[in-house]
Amino acid sequence: MLRMAICDDDRSDRERIHRYVTEYLEEKNTQAEVRVFDHPDKLIQECESFRPQVYILDIVMPMVTGIQAARELRWNQPDAQIIFATSESSYALESFDVNPINYIVKPVDKEKLFSTLDLALSRVQLDDKxxxxxxxxxxxxxxxxxxxxxxxxxxxxxxxxxxxxxxxxxxxxxxxxxxxxxxxxxxxxxxxxxxxxxxxxxxxxxxxxxxxxxxxxxxxxxxxxxxxxxxxxxxxxxx
Structure with missing residues (x-):
């Protein structure tokens, strides 16, 4: 089964992205386990065992930025698909260091997120493989x-x-x-x-x-x- 993780410290942004992801999965008739995190420390700790194939990460978060979290996650999951969704466009160049598949500036556009998820899922190896x-x-x-x-x-x-x-x-x-x-x-x-x-x-x-x-x-x-x-x-x- 597909596994996805969303991490954003802003509640309204977090809930909006989760809602869009839920709509996307329903539209594509795709089953997935989606876990939502409000802090990158919780994300890193839990995802050592959960190991999502797709991450949607905010960049500006307390203590650990989304890029720093992505570096740590990438170390153990080189094939993970990483999507950044952030209000700060200035981090775009730095984000390329962890090879994200897209960098979406907030407020997140649903159609842009959907097309990015299409690309992410096309690259994911599901459990049967x-x-x-x-x-x-x-x-x-x-x-x-x-x-x-x-x-x-x-x-x-x-x-x-x-x-x-x-x-x-x-x-x-x-x-x-x-x-x-x-x-x-x-x-x-x-x-x-x-x-x-x-x-x-x-x-x-x-x-x-x-x-x-x-x-x-x-x-x-x-x-x-x-x-x-x-x-x-x-x-x-x-x-």
């Missing part, structure tokens, strides 16, 4: 790739460690970890950081020569022999 089916005991389980922090291999069992702390495990396998990853995740953004651990590049918050800190604050090891490859892939992914 970013999921993986995992064989478990008794059947199959569908996991969102974005929610997978890392995958490990112990005693011929592959386990998927999720952002919410859940662990999803396969039955006992007859193949090794390398073969399993090649068969199931060869075209996805996973990298072996240890002999028995493959990490989701999109889940990495911090990388050192010995450890990886994931966005759910979990710490996993990096083997010395694999650090250079992990660092190179991670930089390619971010840039």
């Amino acid at each position: 970013i999921t993986v089916k995992v064989k478990i005991k008794g059947g199959l389980c569908t996991l969102r790739l974005d929610d997978i922090m890392y995958i490990d291999y112990r005693n011929h069992v592959v386990s998927y460690h999720m952002a919410n702390g859940e662990v999803v495990s396969t039955p006992t396998l007859r193949i090794g970890f390398s073969e399993y990853m090649d068969e199931n995740h060869s075209d996805q953004d996973f990298i072996r950081c240890h002999e028995s651990i493959s990490v989701n590049l999109g889940a990495i918050d911090k990388l050192t020569k010995t450890d990886i800190t994931l966005r759910n604050r979990e710490l996993i090891p990096v083997s010395k022999s694999r650090y250079t490859e992990v660092a190179d892939r991670y930089m390619d992914f971010r840039l």
Whole structure:
């Protein structure tokens, strides 16, 4: 399902944009979970797990500007679609730093917002395109790739460690970890950081020569022999 976030410290602007978004979704017959925030700190904190595909952000807000918030959000969500809606046209040049798809000056024109949302949704990968089916005991389980922090291999069992702390495990396998990853995740953004651990590049918050800190604050090891490859892939992914 589509996920969207609106953040604006002005109540009337916030409610107007939310109303327009609701009208747009109804007109397009599109289901979405839309969350509304009145402060960028709340947005950043909650969206670490909520992870919207589309953001509509005011720029002039207390403590943290919309551009600063977008920089932090962009770090963990390089593919997110960002729309700025603001009363200050002077920030237009600076906003290009986070690659927004549009910069709308308030009062927000409904038709302009609708056309911008058309563009945003045309670029969004919805959940049916970013999921993986995992064989478990008794059947199959569908996991969102974005929610997978890392995958490990112990005693011929592959386990998927999720952002919410859940662990999803396969039955006992007859193949090794390398073969399993090649068969199931060869075209996805996973990298072996240890002999028995493959990490989701999109889940990495911090990388050192010995450890990886994931966005759910979990710490996993990096083997010395694999650090250079992990660092190179991670930089390619971010840039």
